[in-house]
Amino acid sequence: MGQSVLLPCLGLACSLLLLLGGSEGLGSRGENWGPQEEDQGAAAEGGPWGRARYEALKKHFGAVGALSKQYWQLLACKVWQEGCEEEQEEDESSPRPGWSLPLVGQDYLEILSAWYCSFGKCCETGDCRVVNNITGLELDLSGQLHGQHLAKEVVVRAVQGFLQSPRPEKALVLSFHGWSGTGKNFVARMVASHLYRDGLKSECVRMFISLFHFPHHNYVDSYKVQLKKQISETIQLCKQSLFIFDEAEKLHFGLLDAIKPFMARYDNKGQVDYRRSIFLFLSNIGGNTINEVALDFWRAGRAREEISLEFLEQQLRLELLEPADQALDNFLQVEGCLSAR
Structure with a gap:
């Protein structure tokens, strides 16, 4: 040696x-x-x-x-x-x-x-696992994601602004809504591949599928402990971590409560600084509303690019206020709901 x-x-x-x-x-x-x-x-x-x-x-x-x-x-x-x-x-x-x-x-x-x-550890970001290629993300969203003008604009703006902030007050939280097959997972994978060298395989990225990782409501207490531990360990291992929750509308409200502290404003009391973390929630909720809005614009002879985020968010909030989805609505305290329709 x-x-x-x-x-x-x-x-x-x-x-x-x-x-x-x-x-x-x-x-x-x-x-x-x-x-x-x-x-x-x-x-x-x-x-x-x-x-x-x-x-x-x-x-x-x-x-x-x-x-x-x-x-x-x-x-x-x-x-x-x-x-x-x-x-x-x-x-x-x-x-x-x-x-x-x-x-x-x-x-x-x-x-x-x-x-x-060529064999050592040296990167512009200080962490070779993190690449933060915003230019590549913007180019791929523009060239490969079709009919999703809101996602193209808001994802790049939100991620870029968050990464450029020297001291963010809390983690970045984004929610993608729409029916299955409309591009939510595609955008999430694209974000992971342009922020991390190994994409979804990176040790800085954790993806959870509700019915796969948390199938039994009887074990919610055990799931909460495991989920908190996995999030904390990932953040300790990688300061800029990415957490993706697929089928977020099927998460038990107890699990949502377990995630909340990691997305709140940092109080500097805990040992883990989670302000550099990114949380993506993929949900089928709002798919009907998004389709109806797009159909109404088409009937009126208006282009779908005229649909604004503010207008669509108002319509989504009405559907999220339904009792079955109210837990998720209270949980997603974000600046805007992103449409992936």
Whole structure:
């Protein structure tokens, strides 16, 4: 094991030494060596080891050491995402030296970073499991999801705004409504595949199907304990977690109560910070209402793109207020219900 660890370290050290090559490297005759008059004066004072030559050499080695330190800081920031803020503050507060990173050294830095990232852990998000490809999500929704203008607009806007928020107050909750086969699962899979490297297979993503994972109402208490544990463990494992609940209208109200605390405003009392989590609820409730609204617009000669989220949400709320669905309505305290019809 010692050799397997030592060899990469030796390779890293050699690569860092290569970074020093450039127009202002150790063997160059640039300004860092000092003017020629100092060399001549040093020779007059006592040969090559005169005082002036010693000071010039000392200054140069100091510059080389500082250059190596800067290369290392850049590498650590680029590969491990560590020390970037400190480095930026230090650069702003301290004066810059009379040299800069040579282009050859920058090329070596890119090569070294790519080499390390081929087997190591380094990502722009700080977590290689998370990719957050909003551009790809928007393109795929536009190109592959047809007849769903509300989902295209609201999903991208909601997810992008949530991810760009430095400190969200609570988790993101979205609900997709419509009949089976209208695209709810398709959109959920698309969100997972563009936010996580492994999509639905990612350890950051958990999908629950009501009748499959929670089939017996007699075991609701046991389900509640298991569900809370799974959500907490997933969030501890992955700060940005995605939870998908299919057939949400069939969830027992006891399970809904178990999920509520994870979607409420963060009170900073618990040990798990769930504000970066995303919850998607897929429900067949509202399918009839959505179809009726679309049919009414078609009869009136109006395009379905004229259906607004506000108008559709009002109609959905009326159906959700029915006794059989009231528990789900009280549970889905979200900014808007998304139609997947």
